[in-house]
Amino acid sequence: MPGTTMTFSPTTSQYSDTHDPEPHDDGTILVFDNGGYSTSMMPGGSTTYHTRAVEYKIDDAKKTATLVWEFPGTFNVDSWYKTKWYNSYFGDADRLANGNVLIAAGSLSSTAGDARVFEVTKADGKVVWEFKLPSGIGVYRADRITPPLVRAITQ
16 A cells, blocks of 8 residues: 555564565565665775565555565575675566576676676575676576477477
């Protein structure tokens, strides 16, 4: 409902700048949280801004958004995801048919770090597929394309 305020649980889980909200039939919503905007994101600079993918369980009646999943969160992953992943703009997170999440982490600036598209498992936060783009190349969104079944031609 426009103009209403949600209470986040835990309060520290509130997003700060989202892209491509994806509501699901189970009452959850998956979003790409840019993590705030910083003009000081330069190599060697320090910042508290950090990008992530988050999923909340929404209770419209109580106006609550409860965090149910976050990446990288507390998962044991490569340090890039924990310390370097920051996109002040761009980004996408999609739930896949297999339950995993496809994330487009798309920095365009050569000074802001890598741009990547990767697939992560929800259960254990394992990165099962990753594509790294060259410095200065960005990606706004990504979608999983499943190729059609190839049928053998028999005569």
